Amino acid sequence: MTSTALEGLQSYQCLSHRFVLVCPDPILRRRVTELMRDFTQSRGEVAFGSDDAGSTTYSLLGALTAGGRPWYSLRRDGEEVAVGPEAGAVVDQLLWQISVDTLARPQRCVLVHAGAVVSPAGGGMLILGESGAGKTTLVAALVQDGFGYLSDEAGVLDPDTCLLQPWPRPLGFKHPERPLARFACLFPPPGTAGAHETRHVRAELLRAGAIAAPSPVRHVIDYRYEPGAEPNVLPLSRATTLARIGSAAPGLRDHGQAGLDILGRMVRGASTHELVSGDLERSVALVRELASA
Amino acid sequence: MTDDPEPEDRRNAFVPVRRASVSETEVDGEVVLLEAETGAMHVLNPIAAAVWSALDGVRDVSAITDELSTIAGADPATVGADVTTFLRELGRMGLLLQAPPENEPSRRGAGA
Numbered sequence: 582m583t584s585t586a587l588e589g590l591q592s593y594q595c596l597s598h599r600f601v602l603v604c605p606d607p608i609l610r611r612r613v614t615e616l617m618r619d620f621t622q623s624r625g626e627v628a629f630g631s632d633d634a635g636s637t638t639y640s641l642l643g644a645l646t647a648g649g650r651p652w653y654s655l656r657r658d659g660e661e662v663a664v665g666p667e668a669g670a671v672v673d674q675l676l677w678q679i680s681v682d683t684l685a686r687p688q689r690c691v692l693v694h695a696g697a698v699v700s701p702a703g704g705g706m707l708i709l710g711e712s713g714a715g716k717t718t719l720v721a722a723l724v725q726d727g728f729g730y731l732s733d734e735a736g737v738l739d740p741d742t743c744l745l746q747p748w749p750r751p752l753g754f755k756h757p758e759r760p761l762a763r764f765a766c767l768f769p770p771p772g773t774a775g776a777h778e779t780r781h782v783r784a785e786l787l788r789a790g791a792i793a794a795p796s797p798v799r800h801v802i803d804y805r806y807e808p809g810a811e812p813n814v815l816p817l818s819r820a821t822t823l824a825r826i827g828s829a830a831p832g833l834r835d836h837g838q839a840g841l842d843i844l845g846r847m848v849r850g851a852s853t854h855e856l857v858s859g860d861l862e863r864s865v866a867l868v869r870e871l872a873s874a
Numbered sequence: 875m876t877d878d879p880e881p882e883d884r885r886n887a888f889v890p891v892r893r894a895s896v897s898e899t900e901v902d903g904e905v906v907l908l909e910a911e912t913g914a915m916h917v918l919n920p921i922a923a924a925v926w927s928a929l930d931g932v933r934d935v936s937a938i939t940d941e942l943s944t945i946a947g948a949d950p951a952t953v954g955a956d957v958t959t960f961l962r963e964l965g966r967m968g969l970l971l972q973a974p975p976e977n978e979p980s981r982r983g984a985g986a
Contacts, residue, residue, distance in 0.1 A: 818901075818902065818904065818917075819904075820904035820905070820906050823899070823901055824906055825915075827906070828914075828915050831913075833913065834908075838898075840897075841897045841908045845901055
């Protein structure tokens with residue numbers, strides 16, 4: 582067994598999802614390890630070929646084509662799930678796949694598909710919204726403006742403490758080819774290679790010390806970005822909000838009554854609103870207002 | 875010749891039973907339901923929540939109607955019709971073991 586082989590294999594845990602990452606390329610591995618360090622626990626290097634029972638193996642492999650161009654592939658338990666000439670795009674796919682697999686696993690905590698931040702006053706905020714509703718963009722802007730970062734993908738609610746736990750994965754921007762002015766420095770200029778792919782950005786790049794501690798939920802906002810829409814905040818009944826939260830909690834069925842009770846407890850202590858907006862900056866201002874009310 | 879009960883009698887004698895897979899919690903007077911087999915969420919307003927809370931798996935529609943019409947001080951016939959309509963809706967949503975009998979033409983007087 583060589584040291585190279587040992588260095589190419591790393592074992593991680595992300596909430597209850599255990600996985601092994603195989604990445605023989607040291608440069609690529611450093612890049613991935615850097616992106617994953619906030620939201621995964623490294624369980625250390627494991628011996629090459631050892632059996633980490635119950636875990637998933639992601640293999641991130643690089644090669645050269647016959648023409649001498651780099652070519653990357655991502656395999657999940659041996660099955661190829663992404664290929665391409667850009668390492669960044671395949672790394673993005675890896676992070677996305679880890680998130681999807683984490684959300685699909687049974688968890689001790691109740692997971693809600695939502696953004697999660699903490700206001701400067703210390704109140705946890707759950708930002709609901711369909712995929713593509715603009716949660717990540719709103720979360721990123723709030724973090725830049727002083728909110729603490731918990732996650733752009735899932736609110737993780739601890740059933741014992743009813744606190745929102747951090748799951749600070751890198752924020753996944755879906756349309757970096759048309760970056761908003763406040764995020765422009767984070768992405769390759771439009772028209773350059775890779776500018777059209779999803780790009781993951783560590784919260785620390787948005788603001789140093791951005792990752793927040795576990796916090797009680799004080800606000801729930803159901804958010805939707807709608808181009809051209811005049812920003813509008815409306816109160817939402819707590820019961821309707823709870824139903825929407827439950828619909829966004831893929832593992833709630835497994836938690837049953839206990840899960841519904843914990844979500845009910847959470848929502849009873851929170852203000853609940855719906856926000857539709859076509860203007861990010863005004864959305865941020867409205868959310869700040871709600872958080873300070 | 876058997877004496878089949880009238881549809882209305884059968885509806886009044888129907889005992890609605892909640893599915894065991896349904897969890898519930900009350901928030902601000904409304905009740906939120908989770909059906910664990912499908913993951914579907916439902917919100918019951920306070921009136922619907924009162925009917926839901928009366929479903930103890932023992933009492934029939936007639937007894938439930940009596941209780942609710944007494945509490946509300948409303949006409950039992952009106953309350954009974956509303957309760958039956960709501961129970962059918964719950965049945966369609968998969969929240970009851972069985973939905974109340976549907977309306978059907980009476981067989982009496984049909985020339986049998």
